[in-house]
Amino acid sequence: MTVLSTTPDPESLTFTIVAEFAAPPAAVWRLWADPRRLERWWGPPTWPATFAEHDLAVGGRSHYWMTGPEGREAHGWWHVTAVDEPRSLEFEDGFAHPDGTRDDAMPVTRTRVDLEATDEGCRMTGVSRFANAEQMQQLVEMGMAEGMRLAMDQMDDLLVAV
Amino acid sequence: MVVHGVDRSEGPQAVDRVFAALADATRRDIVRRLLTQQEASVSVLAERYAMSFAAVAKHVAVLERARLVTKTRRGREQVVRAELGTLRSAADLLAEFEALWRSRIDRMEGLLAEEARTAPAAPPTRRDAP
Numbered sequence: 001m002t003v004l005s006t007t008p009d010p011e012s013l014t015f016t017i018v019a020e021f022a023a024p025p026a027a028v029w030r031l032w033a034d035p036r037r038l039e040r041w042w043g044p045p046t047w048p049a050t051f052a053e054h055d056l057a058v059g060g061r062s063h064y065w066m067t068g069p070e071g072r073e074a075h076g077w078w079h080v081t082a083v084d085e086p087r088s089l090e091f092e093d094g095f096a097h098p099d100g101t102r103d104d105a106m107p108v109t110r111t112r113v114d115l116e117a118t119d120e121g122c123r124m125t126g127v128s129r130f131a132n133a134e135q136m137q138q139l140v141e142m143g144m145a146e147g148m149r150l151a152m153d154q155m156d157d158l159l160v161a162v
Numbered sequence: 163m164v165v166h167g168v169d170r171s172e173g174p175q176a177v178d179r180v181f182a183a184l185a186d187a188t189r190r191d192i193v194r195r196l197l198t199q200q201e202a203s204v205s206v207l208a209e210r211y212a213m214s215f216a217a218v219a220k221h222v223a224v225l226e227r228a229r230l231v232t233k234t235r236r237g238r239e240q241v242v243r244a245e246l247g248t249l250r251s252a253a254d255l256l257a258e259f260e261a262l263w264r265s266r267i268d269r270m271e272g273l274l275a276e277e278a279r280t281a282p283a284a285p286p287t288r289r290d291a292p
Binding site for chain 1: 265272273277278
């Protein structure tokens with residue numbers, strides 16, 4: 001089992017996931033840093049991601065979109081706020097207009113990723129933080145109709161297991 | 163983790179109805195209003211949009227079929243309320259996040275395995291074939 005733990009915390013508005021990979025931190029780092037690799041895992045198979053812009057440096061930004069089954073595009077942006085290759089990174093992730101500019105009416109999540117070498121390879125800890133409950137509610141409303149639909153297939157599998 | 167909200171026992175059709183209902187900006191707006199003001203009559207809702215009463219009533223009906231709202235008759239008025247059970251709570255969003263991240267980690271693992279196979283010890287080169 002790759003995923004060691006997941007900790008959703010509605011009170012602190014955070015979600016934490018810890019996973020272990022049979023590869024060194026440098027290899028996992030490349031999955032984050034190289035846009036061609038990143039776009040092979042960021043979006044689900046039904047909504048593949050395309051990163052037109054991606055710069056994993058402090059102050060760097062990304063512009064990406066995910067393309068849905070009917071050709072619909074959901075655009076997003078990242079703003080990288082901290083980088084310590086290959087140990088940690090922090091970025092803000094939000095919705096974008098089709099030209100890549102930020103959609104400030106939409107919620108922003110802040111994510112921190114830590115990579116730690118282990119005997120087997122690498123442990124990755126990801127913490128996503130929402131700004132406030134109102135933004136979470138907004139993500140619920142918008143996310144369901146826009147980007148989050150993509151997680152449903154996987155979610156159904158999870159729910160069967162619950 | 164407790165996951166409530168959309169009744170999955172009704173199968174993918176119920177989920178699709180929710181998504182289809184929320185895919186429309188006017189309907190999202192109606193739901194948002196109902197979240198802040200508890201309830202509103204169809205005629206009060208209709209005043210807020212540049213469309214006919216019938217068109218707004220139709221939107222409300224779509225939301226009702228998706229069980230995002232309930233409609234009850236009170237005298238001559240039809241009162242609409244948001245169905246909080248279907249509108250998902252913060253915990254539900256976190257459940258979606260969990261599913262999304264679990265699937266991402268699966269794909270990361272697959273990529274790492276592929277790179278270990280195709281380019282052992284050398285700087286990895288990308289190959290799309292599995």
